[in-house]
Amino acid sequence: MINPLSVLQQYWKYPSFRPLQEDIIRSVLEGYDTLALLPTGGGKSICYQVPALCREGLCLVVSPLIALMKDQVSQLRKRGIPAAAIYAGMSIREIDLTFENACQGAYKLLYVSPERLQTALAKARIIRMQVNLLAVDEAHCVSQWGYDFRPPYLQIAEFRQFFLPHTPILALTATATPEVVRDIQDKLGFRSLRVFQQSFERKNLSYSVLYETRKLDKLLNIVKSVPGSGLVYVRSRKETKEVADFLQREGIRADFYHAGLPLEERNRKQEAWLKGQVRIMACTNAFGMGIDKPDVRLVVHLTPPDSLEAYFQEAGRAGRDGLKAYAVLLYAPSDAEALERHLRQSHPRVEEVRRVYQALASYTQIAIGAGKGESFPFDLQHFCTTYRFEQPTAYAALRILEHEGWIALSDAAGTLPRVRIEANREVLYDYQLRHPKADKVIQALLRLYPGIQRDYHEVSLLTLARFANTDPPSIEQVFKAACQANIIDYQPAVGQAMLTFLQERVAPENLLLDTKRLQFLSERAEERVKAVIRYAETRLCRSRQLLAYLGELNAVSCGICDICTGRNSADLSVETFKLLQKQIFNLLQQGSYTFHTLLDAFPSRQQPLVLQALEHLLAEGILTEAENGCIYLAKRV
Numbered sequence: 001m002i003n004p005l006s007v008l009q010q011y012w013k014y015p016s017f018r019p020l021q022e023d024i025i026r027s028v029l030e031g032y033d034t035l036a037l038l039p040t041g042g043g044k045s046i047c048y049q050v051p052a053l054c055r056e057g058l059c060l061v062v063s064p065l066i067a068l069m070k071d072q073v074s075q076l077r078k079r080g081i082p083a084a085a086i087y088a089g090m091s092i093r094e095i096d097l098t099f100e101n102a103c104q105g106a107y108k109l110l111y112v113s114p115e116r117l118q119t120a121l122a123k124a125r126i127i128r129m130q131v132n133l134l135a136v137d138e139a140h141c142v143s144q145w146g147y148d149f150r151p152p153y154l155q156i157a158e159f160r161q162f163f164l165p166h167t168p169i170l171a172l173t174a175t176a177t178p179e180v181v182r183d184i185q186d187k188l189g190f191r192s193l194r195v196f197q198q199s200f201e202r203k204n205l206s207y208s209v210l211y212e213t214r215k216l217d218k219l220l221n222i223v224k225s226v227p228g229s230g231l232v233y234v235r236s237r238k239e240t241k242e243v244a245d246f247l248q249r250e251g252i253r254a255d256f257y258h259a260g261l262p263l264e265e266r267n268r269k270q271e272a273w274l275k276g277q278v279r280i281m282a283c284t285n286a287f288g289m290g291i292d293k294p295d296v297r298l299v300v301h302l303t304p305p306d307s308l309e310a311y312f313q314e315a316g317r318a319g320r321d322g323l324k325a326y327a328v329l330l331y332a333p334s335d336a337e338a339l340e341r342h343l344r345q346s347h348p349r350v351e352e353v354r355r356v357y358q359a360l361a362s363y364t365q366i367a368i369g370a371g372k373g374e375s376f377p378f379d380l381q382h383f384c385t386t387y388r389f390e391q392p393t394a395y396a397a398l399r400i401l402e403h404e405g406w407i408a409l410s411d412a413a414g415t416l417p418r419v420r421i422e423a424n425r426e427v428l429y430d431y432q433l434r435h436p437k438a439d440k441v442i443q444a445l446l447r448l449y450p451g452i453q454r455d456y457h458e459v460s461l462l463t464l465a466r467f468a469n470t471d472p473p474s475i476e477q478v479f480k481a482a483c484q485a486n487i488i489d490y491q492p493a494v495g496q497a498m499l500t501f502l503q504e505r506v507a508p509e510n511l512l513l514d515t516k517r518l519q520f521l522s523e524r525a526e527e528r529v530k531a532v533i534r535y536a537e538t539r540l541c542r543s544r545q546l547l548a549y550l551g552e553l554n555a556v557s558c559g560i561c562d563i564c565t566g567r568n569s570a571d572l573s574v575e576t577f578k579l580l581q582k583q584i585f586n587l588l589q590q591g592s593y594t595f596h597t598l599l600d601a602f603p604s605r606q607q608p609l610v611l612q613a614l615e616h617l618l619a620e621g622i623l624t625e626a627e628n629g630c631i632y633l634a635k636r637v
Contacts, residue, residue, distance in 0.1 A: 041320035048135035057130035114152035139171035143183035157189035207542035208562035213616035228297030
């Protein structure tokens with residue numbers, strides 16, 4: 001067995017391991033089932049990548065995130081470590097070739113989704129592989145107590161029992177409550193209870209919750225006050241562009257990012273942010289997972305996420321270099337209501353799920369008893385417009401159908417084209433001599449994508465066009481001609497979501513759903529939303545609140561959050577806002593007031609807080625100001 005430290009130094013050029021990394025690696029190399037809890041930026045991937053290189057065979061990595069799998073494979077290949085991933089959107093031929101290469105010992109790490117483990121092809125090939133470690137990334141997904149439960153994770157223990165009975169398992173996650181920690185070990189069938197947990201405390205990270213009604217103005221103030229790179233998280237794709245446009249108008253180098261953008265555009269934006277060409281990225285939670293940028297100084301949430309686990313992960317992308325950084329949640333009284341509304345939309349009633357399933361059958365023209373294994377292009381917006389569904393509710397129903405094993409829904413974000421050179425050297429050389437245009441493209445392929453004669457690679461048409469001194473359409477023409485000549489295998493980019501029926505279509509009343517489990521998941525989601533609201537509205541050290549939620553009950557006050565420093569002492573609390581709102585409503589129901597006479601109806605010591613409350617109620621459209629200057633409840637105007 002190769003020494004782990006020498007592997008780290010050879011491939012990563014790091015002089016030593018981070019805290020707990022070496023302990024975790026030693027544990028799995030000694031054959032123990034191990035659970036590693038390391039916060040965002042704690043170096044989880046090293047914990048399975050290094051032991052994979054210490055022994056003969058490969059590490060099989062189970063991950064739910066295609067983008068993260070592809071990024072990991074790309075980074076490993078740059079370090080000279082052979083790795084591959086199998087994910088939705090690959091052709092059967094690509095999948096078969098990748099599995100066969102793994103059986104022949106071509107890789108040290110193979111990434112797969114939990115769903116892929118259950119396929120007959122995977123089972124037939126994995127049993128032939130020399131697997132030295134089974135790594136389960138994002139292991140909280142196995143727990144129904146967790147914030148991102150995914151039913152396919154429940155099948156991993158059974159798969160391991162039958163196909164990898166002597167292989168140790170390493171489960172990794174960045175956030176887990178004590179209940180989730182116990183559930184992970186139980187659901188994955190741990191044979192040894194080894195848990196390595198680094199404290200979730202981030203001493204360099206200042207958490208703040210600022211009660212604000214004019215969030216964009218406050219955001220601008222924060223961005224101008226805190227130098228350095230930053231992220232601004234919003235809930236919708238539309239908001240990402242609106243926030244970026246606002247910051248750009250104010251002279252800030254900003255851009256936006258969400259999963260609906262074409263892959264090449266997402267890659268370009270991400271690279272610009274990583275290089276510092278873009279200072280602030282306004283984004284949804286699709287951005288940031290697995291991205292290695294240690295010098296982020298600021299993470300701002302314009303709206304609270306659905307769970308403290310998600311908030312801790314996203315906020316934790318700031319200050320991974322150990323220097324002072326800031327995580328700010330901008331919170332308005334209406335945010336609690338919005339969270340609760342989103343919760344209801346995310347957990348539709350069973351009757352609504354059945355109605356969406358029936359509409360899917362009509363949309364795809366699938367008859368009862370048919371459709372198993374068939375795939376269809378799927379436009380969610382068109383589907384919702386056609387059958388008059390609210391989009392958030394319909395999407396939630398589709399995800400329930402997916403979790404229950406009835407359908408599979410791929411992302412609409414698109415992929416890059418994938419290419420593999422199939423011809424041997426002599427045939428390839430002869431083809432290049434006879435086709436000068438193809439010669440430049442093939443030379444670029446060989447130079448830019450080492451190993452493309454063995455594995456499929458995602459290729460950038462723009463990059464190839466620059467190297468070959470041509471344009472992307474010409475590259476596509478070369479690919480198509482070379483594919484017809486059996487020189488390459490060319491898989492064009494897929495730019496549309498695909499819906500696949502995993503079971504034969506049934507009548508809505510015969511749609512089997514685990515109602516008890518769905519109710520449990522709904523109740524757990526409600527508890528998580530309440531925890532987020534408590535965090536925002538409780539005047540207690542922010543760090544202590546987060547650490548207590550994650551099981552560290554004896555943490556001391558951080559001394560640097562908004563509560564500890566008293567920065568929020570004059571702000572309008574949610575409780576005070578609700579009381580003032582009630583008093584304002586009572587006054588307006590009794591008589592006619594202008595903005596200033598309404599303000600004067602309160603004691604002078606209260607007026608700064610009343611002013612904030614009035615500004616918020618007017619901005620939200622709850623109150624309206626008429627031409628004569630009088631303030632009215634909006635419903636009366």
